[in-house]
Amino acid sequence: MVANVVKKAFYRFYLFQPGLRIWHWIQFLAILVLFITGLYIGDPFFIGSIGWEANDAYAHVLSMDLIRLIHFAAGYILLFAFLYRIFLMFTKKSHFSLLIPKFWKPWFWKGIIEVLLFYAFIKKSHLPLIRNPLARIAYVFVLLLIFFEIWTGFAMYGLSDPSGFWAKFVSNWTLAFFGSEYELHFWHHVVAWVIAIFVIVHVYMVFFNDFIAKEGELSSMTAGVKYFPEGHLPEDCDDVASQKECKKLREQS
Amino acid sequence: MGKTYWETFKEAGISRREFLKFATYITGLMGLAPSMVPKVVHALETKERIPVIWLHGLECTGCTESFIRSNAPYASDLLLNLITLEYDETLTAASGILYEESGKMVRAGLVGHLDKVVEEYKDRYILIYEGGVPLGNDGKYCIVAGRSYKEDVIELAHHAMALIAMGTCSSWGGIQAAKPNPTESVDVTKLVKKPVIRVPGCPPIPEVITGTILHIALFGIPPVDDQGRPKQFFGNRIHDTCYRRPFFNAGQFVEKPDDEAAKKGWCLYKIGCRGPTTYASCGNLRWFGGISYPIQSGAPCIGCADKNFWDKDPFFERLKGVVTSKSWCGRRRNHRCPCRPRYCGRH
Numbered sequence: 069m070v071a072n073v074v075k076k077a078f079y080r081f082y083l084f085q086p087g088l089r090i091w092h093w094i095q096f097l098a099i100l101v102l103f104i105t106g107l108y109i110g111d112p113f114f115i116g117s118i119g120w121e122a123n124d125a126y127a128h129v130l131s132m133d134l135i136r137l138i139h140f141a142a143g144y145i146l147l148f149a150f151l152y153r154i155f156l157m158f159t160k161k162s163h164f165s166l167l168i169p170k171f172w173k174p175w176f177w178k179g180i181i182e183v184l185l186f187y188a189f190i191k192k193s194h195l196p197l198i199r200n201p202l203a204r205i206a207y208v209f210v211l212l213l214i215f216f217e218i219w220t221g222f223a224m225y226g227l228s229d230p231s232g233f234w235a236k237f238v239s240n241w242t243l244a245f246f247g248s249e250y251e252l253h254f255w256h257h258v259v260a261w262v263i264a265i266f267v268i269v270h271v272y273m274v275f276f277n278d279f280i281a282k283e284g285e286l287s288s289m290t291a292g293v294k295y296f297p298e299g300h301l302p303e304d305c306d307d308v309a310s311q312k313e314c315k316k317l318r319e320q321s
Numbered sequence: 322m323g324k325t326y327w328e329t330f331k332e333a334g335i336s337r338r339e340f341l342k343f344a345t346y347i348t349g350l351m352g353l354a355p356s357m358v359p360k361v362v363h364a365l366e367t368k369e370r371i372p373v374i375w376l377h378g379l380e381c382t383g384c385t386e387s388f389i390r391s392n393a394p395y396a397s398d399l400l401l402n403l404i405t406l407e408y409d410e411t412l413t414a415a416s417g418i419l420y421e422e423s424g425k426m427v428r429a430g431l432v433g434h435l436d437k438v439v440e441e442y443k444d445r446y447i448l449i450y451e452g453g454v455p456l457g458n459d460g461k462y463c464i465v466a467g468r469s470y471k472e473d474v475i476e477l478a479h480h481a482m483a484l485i486a487m488g489t490c491s492s493w494g495g496i497q498a499a500k501p502n503p504t505e506s507v508d509v510t511k512l513v514k515k516p517v518i519r520v521p522g523c524p525p526i527p528e529v530i531t532g533t534i535l536h537i538a539l540f541g542i543p544p545v546d547d548q549g550r551p552k553q554f555f556g557n558r559i560h561d562t563c564y565r566r567p568f569f570n571a572g573q574f575v576e577k578p579d580d581e582a583a584k585k586g587w588c589l590y591k592i593g594c595r596g597p598t599t600y601a602s603c604g605n606l607r608w609f610g611g612i613s614y615p616i617q618s619g620a621p622c623i624g625c626a627d628k629n630f631w632d633k634d635p636f637f638e639r640l641k642g643v644v645t646s647k648s649w650c651g652r653r654r655n656h657r658c659p660c661r662p663r664y665c666g667r668h
C-alpha cells in the first residue's frame with residue numbers, strides 16, 4: 069500500500085521576495101510580446117490592410133505602426149524591468165549570489181558533470197544544489213542577451229529622433245561600433261532567436277526539475293521557496309542563508 | 322591672400338542682387354536656417370576662395386560624374402567661382418603628359434605642379450579623396466603618374482585644412498573592398514591620422530557633395546556624427562523621410578517587384594529595401610534636382626551609403642540568412658503557403 073501521507077522533514081529555503089517573482093513574470097510577458105511583434109517587424113507575414121486606403125488602414129487594423137508601437141512599449145517595460153532586477157540585487161542576498169557562476173568552488177565543477185548525467189537520465193539524482201552550475205551560467209548568459217536586445221533595440225529606436233535622448237547617448241556610438249544599422253538589425257534579430265531557444269530549454273528544465281527532482285523548482289518562482297529533504301543540505305546553502313546558519317545545519321545532519 | 326567670393330563675383334559681372342539670391346539659395350542647401358543668410362553673405366564677402374586638391378584612387382569615378390550634375394549650385398559655378406580646383410586627375414583642363422609630367426618630375430627631385438600647390442596653400446587647402454586605397458602588393462594596384470595612391474593619401478593629408486572622403490569607396494572601402502577584397506583595399510580613414518569627413522554614397526547625391534564642400538569653404542567643418550558624416554545630410558534614415566512611409570506604417574507591402582502592390586506604389590520593405598537602415602538624403606533631397614530617387618522609381622534602396630553594403634547581398638531580401646516566412650515558402654516549388662497563399666513571393 070502506498071501511504072497517502074508521509075511525515076518527512078524539509079529544509080525550506082526562501083529564495084525570492086515577491087519583487088523578484090513579479091519581475092520574472094513581467095519580463096516573461098514582455099519578452100513574449102517583443103518576440104512575436106519583433107518577428108512581425110522583421111517579416112510582416114500577414115497583411116491585414118488589403119483594400120484599405122493607407123490612411124484608414126493606419127488607424128483601423130493591426131498595422132505595422134501599431135505593432136511597432138507595441139514592440140517599443142514592451143521594450144520600455146523590459147528596460148525598466150531590467151533596471152529593477154539590478155536594484156533587486158541589493159535587496160536580498162540570494163537575489164545576487166544565486167546568479168554568480170562560482171567556478172572557484174569544487175561543487176561547481178562536480179555539479180556540472182552530475183547535473184549533465186542527471187539530465188541525460190543516467191544518474192537518478194545529483195548533489196543537492198539550490199541552483200545548479202548550468203542554470204547559473206544560463207541565467208547570466210540570458211540576462212546579458214536581454215541587455216544586448218535592450219541596447220541594440222534602443223539604439224535603432226533612438227535614431228528616429230536624431231537629436232533625442234537615445235540618439236545622443238546610445239545610438240551614435242552603437243552605430244559606429246556595429247558599422248551600420250543593417251548589422252544592428254541583423255544581430256537584434258539573431259539574438260531574439262537565441263533568447264527564444266533559451267526559453268524553450270529553460271521551461272523544459274524547470275518542469276523537468278519540478279517533476280523529477282521534486283525540490284519545488286516551479287514553486288521557487290511562484291511562492292518563492294524551495295524544499296530539500298533532510299540530510300540533503302544544498303552545497304550552495306550559503307548563497308541564501310548566512311554562513312553560520314549553514315554550518316550549523318551541516319553539523320546537525 | 323586670394324580674392325574673396327564677392328570680389329570674384331563682381332569681377333564676373335554678377336550683380337549684388339544676384340549675389341544675395343545665391344547666398345540665400347546655398348543657405349537652404351547647406352541645411353541652415355534662414356536666419357543664417359546674413360552670416361553666409363558675410364562669409365562670402367570675407368572668405369577667400371578655397372583651394373581644393375581632388376585625388377582619385379580605386380573607383381569608378383561615379384562620384385565625379387555625380388558631382389558634375391549638381392544643380393544647386395551648378396558644379397561649374399562651384400568649380401569656377403567658389404573653389405579653386407588646383408589638382409584633379411579627371412576634371413582639370415590640363416591633362417595627359419603635360420599635366421602628369423610634373424608628377425614624374427617630383428620623383429626626379431624637381432618641383433612639380435602638385436608640389437607647388439601644396440607649398441603655396443599649405444594648411445589651407447581641402448583635400449578630397451575619391452576611391453578606395455589598395456594596400457596589397459605595396460599599393461601597386463593603383464598608381465597615378467608614377468606615384469602610388471597609398472603614398473599620396475598619407476602625404477597630402479599632412480598640410481590639408483580639411484579632409485573629405487567622397488563616396489562610399491573612400492568612406493568605407495567600396496566595391497573593391499567587398500569580399501574577397503583581392504587588392505586589400507581599405508577606406509582612407511585607415512591611413513590618415515586626422516579626422517576625415519565622410520560623404521558616403523555610391524555615388525553621393527550631387528547637392529550633398531557640393532553642399533559639403535561649400536560648408537567647409539564658408540564655415541569650416543560641418544557638424545558630424547560619430548562616423549564623421551555631416552549631420553545635415555546623413556542625420557536621417559531614408560526610411561524616415563520616404564514618401565512611401567505611410568504604406569509601411571499601414572502594413573501595405575510589395576511582395577514582388579512587379580505585383581499589383583508595386584503598381585500601387587506600396588512600401589518596398591519586403592523586397593529588401595535598405596531605407597530603414599541607410600543614412601542619406603535620398604528621401605528629402607532626391608536626385609538630380611529632385612526628379613526622383615530609386616524608391617520613387619520603384620526599386621528598393623540597396624543602401625549604397627552604408628558601410629560594406631556590397632557584402633549585404635542579396636539586395637532583394639531583407640536580412641541576409643535570417644529565416645522569414647518567405648524562406649519556408651520558397652523551399653518547395655508549387656508548395657502553397659497556408660498562411661498567405663496569395664503573397665508568397667516566389668510562387
Ligand code: HEM
Nearest residue numbers: 095096099100166199203207267270271274285286288289
Ligand atoms: C521570456 C522567458 C523567460 C526568461 C527570459 C526567463 C529568465 C529567467 C531567469 C533570468 C531566471 C533566474 C532568476 C534570477 O535569479 O534572476 C529564471 C528563473 C526561473 N524561471 Fe524563468 N524565464 C522565462 C520564462 C519562464 C517560464 C515560462 C517559466 C515557467 C515555466 C519559468 C520558470 C522559472 C523558474 C521556476 C525559475 C527559478 C529557477 C531557479 O531558481 O533555479 N521561466 N528565469
Ligand code: HEM
Nearest residue numbers: 102103106107110140143217218221222224225253257260
Ligand atoms: C528580448 C527582447 C527583444 C526581442 C526578442 C526583440 C525582437 C525583435 C525582432 C525579431 C526584430 C526584427 C528585426 C529585423 O528583422 O529587423 C526587432 C526589431 C526591433 N526592435 Fe526588438 N526585440 C527585443 C527588444 C527590444 C527592445 C528592448 C527595444 C527597444 C525599444 C527594441 C526595439 C526594436 C526596434 C527599434 C526594432 C526595429 C523596428 C523597425 O525596423 O521598424 N527591441 N526586435
Ligand code: SF4
Nearest residue numbers: 560563588589594596
Ligand atoms: S520603401 Fe523603403 S524607405 Fe520607403 S518606407 Fe518602405 S522600407 Fe522605408
Ligand code: SF4
Nearest residue numbers: 603615622623624625
Ligand atoms: S536610395 Fe539607397 S541605394 Fe539609392 S542612392 Fe539612395 S542610399 Fe543609395
